[in-house]
Amino acid sequence: MKNPLLLTIxxxxxxxxxxxxDNRHEQSTTYEWPTDTKVLDKLHQWQDLKFGVLLHxxxxxxxxxxxxxxxxxxxxxxxxxxxxxxxxxxxxxxLANKFNPTQFNPSQWAEVMQRAGMKYxxxxxxHHDGFCMFDSRFTDFSIxxxxxxxxxxxxxxxxxxxxxxxxxxxxxxxxxxxxxxxxDYWWDVYPIKRGRQVNYDIKRWPWRWERFKQFTYNQxxxxxxxxxxxxxxxxxxxxxxxxxxxxxxxxxxLGCSGQIQDINMPKIxxxxxxxxxxxxxxxxxVGGKYENYRTPEKQVPDTxxxxxxxxxxxxxxxxxxVYNDNYKSTNTLVHxxxxxxxxxxxxxxxxxxxxxxxIPEPCLKRMEEIxxxxxxxxxxxxxxxxxxPYSQGRxxxxxxxxxxxxxxxxxxxxxxxxxxxIEIDGYVYRVKKKSKHAVVVExx
Ligand code: GLC
Numbered sequence: 001m002k003n004p005l006l007l008t009i010x011x012x013x014x015x016x017x018x019x020x021x022d023n024r025h026e027q028s029t030t031y032e033w034p035t036d037t038k039v040l041d042k043l044h045q046w047q048d049l050k051f052g053v054l055l056h057x058x059x060x061x062x063x064x065x066x067x068x069x070x071x072x073x074x075x076x077x078x079x080x081x082x083x084x085x086x087x088x089x090x091x092x093x094x095l096a097n098k099f100n101p102t103q104f105n106p107s108q109w110a111e112v113m114q115r116a117g118m119k120y121x122x123x124x125x126x127h128h129d130g131f132c133m134f135d136s137r138f139t140d141f142s143i144x145x146x147x148x149x150x151x152x153x154x155x156x157x158x159x160x161x162x163x164x165x166x167x168x169x170x171x172x173x174x175x176x177x178x179x180x181x182x183x184d185y186w187w188d189v190y191p192i193k194r195g196r197q198v199n200y201d202i203k204r205w206p207w208r209w210e211r212f213k214q215f216t217y218n219q220x221x222x223x224x225x226x227x228x229x230x231x232x233x234x235x236x237x238x239x240x241x242x243x244x245x246x247x248x249x250x251x252x253x254l255g256c257s258g259q260i261q262d263i264n265m266p267k268i269x270x271x272x273x274x275x276x277x278x279x280x281x282x283x284x285x286v287g288g289k290y291e292n293y294r295t296p297e298k299q300v301p302d303t304x305x306x307x308x309x310x311x312x313x314x315x316x317x318x319x320x321x322v323y324n325d326n327y328k329s330t331n332t333l334v335h336x337x338x339x340x341x342x343x344x345x346x347x348x349x350x351x352x353x354x355x356x357x358x359i360p361e362p363c364l365k366r367m368e369e370i371x372x373x374x375x376x377x378x379x380x381x382x383x384x385x386x387x388x389p390y391s392q393g394r395x396x397x398x399x400x401x402x403x404x405x406x407x408x409x410x411x412x413x414x415x416x417x418x419x420x421x422i423e424i425d426g427y428v429y430r431v432k433k434k435s436k437h438a439v440v441v442e443x444x
Contacts, residue, residue, distance in 0.1 A: 130181025
């Protein structure tokens with residue numbers, strides 16, 4: 001095996017560079033294993049699942065634009081230049097009054113995702129724009145208080161979680177720590193400064209920041225105490241982080257010199273685990289006790305990593321639903337799953353439902369095809385462990401947990417017909433199941 005530490009460092013350096021030019025999340029450089037055995041057990045269960053779905057759904061789905069980011073002034077964001085910023089923001093907030101997803105059918109979502117072979121689900125309860133997909137007691141800026149308010153499923157989160165629980169999915173809630181709708185994060189008294197960051201001086205207005213912390217605490221509490229048990233709390237917006245986690249590099253990228261945006265994670269984690277004692281907490285990119293697994297974004301690491309991880313990946317180019325997205329082929333997605341699993345990770349594949357609540361046709365097609373592949377070959381994926389040399393040319397290697405079965409997954413080119421035999425390390429193996437996309441043989 002190549003030196004994992006060196007590779008991790010290289011990977012981080014690479015990510016730091018690219019994170020500055022788009023909205024890709026920076027990665028942490030450290031990993032700390034949980035010490036609580038309940039959490040550790042849950043982590044191992046989660047690692048066996050291998051394949052999950054991330055759902056980005058919010059008011060941005062109405063016009064079909066990138067999630068939240070267009071209200072944030074950063075270089076890479078494109079905006080209609082015929083509108084003033086204030087006009088644009090008013091239009092954006094107004095989307096809440098148009099978001100009426102009458103076709104919302106979470107049981108159907110769960111059904112197609114189960115057929116796709118996905119085993120866990122992470123749902124955007126609130127993205128950076130602050131629009132809640134649950135009936136929050138701490139803000140009216142939610143799906144339950146706007147165009148969808150008279151619908152029996154107005155408390156969307158409840159219906160999503162129970163539909164997926166019914167299909168035995170592990171349940172995760174995405175929650176954005178930054179909230180650009182909150183006056184305690186972006187205070188209208190000041191212009192939006194430093195893009196995504198808090199726009200007032202925390203030292204000058206400490207009570208305002210305290211209020212924001214309390215609001216964040218309260219909303220996470222609601223999500224974890226009012227909607228049944230949750231397995232994963234997936235926290236996005238890594239620029240909100242404590243002082244100890246800042247280093248020179250991240251400080252520059254975070255643009256928060258002098259502005260430590262600490263929300264007291266130990267307190268949040270204590271509360272979170274009161275209702276869900278084995279909860280996995282994923283405080284993305286922060287490192288330390290509350291990042292129970294790491295989440296390389298839109299990329300697959302080069303090799304096996306010495307800690308639990310998950311690649312989160314868009315199915316097209318965008319997290320949210322956009323018109324004419326550029327979807328990856330099923331072949332690419334199956335290969336990615338094999339590659340990730342061979343390196344010991346999980347794949348969290350994103351789907352963006354549209355404004356009506358429907359899953360776009362190209363996503364349905366791909367999920368159906370991945371599911372068909374997994375029904376034939378899932379034994380070489382689920383619950384497996386990496387096997388040296390992991391990845392070699394067209395072959396990816398995995399093994400059963402007890403090491404009794406060792407598999408080679410041979411990746412086929414787009415449209416290539418599976419061969420009857422393949423040669424690996426000088427041995428010729430007969431291919432029993434001639435699947436599309438990739439075939440599996442058990443090694444001697
Ligand atoms: C990035 C994007 C954010 C998205 C997340 C999902 O951090 O900026 O919008 O929700 O990735 O991983």
